[in-house]
Amino acid sequence: MKISSIRKYSTPLFAFMMSYIPLKIGITNRIHLGNDIFEKQINELPLDLRLGLKKEFVTNFRGGVIEKYDSLSLVKLKNKLKQDTTKIFQYCFPIKEKEMAYTEPFGHFLAKRPPNRDHMGLDIFVTPYSKKPQNPITIVAPIDGIIISNKFARQTDNIIGNSTSLLGIDGRTYTFDHMARGTDYSDSIPRHKVGEQVKMGEPLGYVGSTGETTLWHLHFGVLTDSAKAKQIKDPVWLKRAQKSPYSALKGQVNPLSRKDAGEIANVLNKVLK
Numbered sequence: 001m002k003i004s005s006i007r008k009y010s011t012p013l014f015a016f017m018m019s020y021i022p023l024k025i026g027i028t029n030r031i032h033l034g035n036d037i038f039e040k041q042i043n044e045l046p047l048d049l050r051l052g053l054k055k056e057f058v059t060n061f062r063g064g065v066i067e068k069y070d071s072l073s074l075v076k077l078k079n080k081l082k083q084d085t086t087k088i089f090q091y092c093f094p095i096k097e098k099e100m101a102y103t104e105p106f107g108h109f110l111a112k113r114p115p116n117r118d119h120m121g122l123d124i125f126v127t128p129y130s131k132k133p134q135n136p137i138t139i140v141a142p143i144d145g146i147i148i149s150n151k152f153a154r155q156t157d158n159i160i161g162n163s164t165s166l167l168g169i170d171g172r173t174y175t176f177d178h179m180a181r182g183t184d185y186s187d188s189i190p191r192h193k194v195g196e197q198v199k200m201g202e203p204l205g206y207v208g209s210t211g212e213t214t215l216w217h218l219h220f221g222v223l224t225d226s227a228k229a230k231q232i233k234d235p236v237w238l239k240r241a242q243k244s245p246y247s248a249l250k251g252q253v254n255p256l257s258r259k260d261a262g263e264i265a266n267v268l269n270k271v272l273k
């Protein structure tokens, strides 16, 4: 598998087909990139991309386990992507069952937070009333990319709960918080390992209510390096970040702003009412 293979982006038809490939195929047969979709199937980054990358496991004080690339590895990975990306990317809405999704003005709902707790992501709720859906609602990759972190939360864990981060081939990071637990539904939940490559439209997990929420919804975050660079220089941001574990320096942008979040903002705005 060559690095050039991630240059290709999928057609909508391909993404549609991908979303219907049964998950039972198994992890080693699930990842498809570029032209050699059905001949070469891998589940980890190609060796030339993996070289020098280091995964780490972090256990937070509430017992949640985070599997991720360390910060140096992320810089390396992003630099490799930069050398190797096309200018045109394809995006899709991060929920497969779009008709089950809605949001509120400003992207969040009943979000009563202290002033130092910024809410930077977009909350995508499920109908009706954000109660547990009878059938799981599938979170899908909004763009081709690479899984860079997974959090497996304990029952008592708060804030983001179960979460996955995807480094898109556009260089942005996409986060999916409050994902369902293994015990929420009888069928197994599609979760990928760090280092796995996913195609646009491919399942990442199910909408859940883990973490600091009682509502079943996806907290969808978009992060950019340029936003992070600005925040690091901004004394107001720094002060807030020190006060709040939630608004830590992450480079989060408004997912509904075309200027900040790029093309995904158009996709979100088109689907959500």
Ligand SMILES: [Zn+2]
Residues within 6 Å of the ligand: 108, 119, 121, 122, 123, 218, 219, 220
């Ligand atoms: Zn949220």
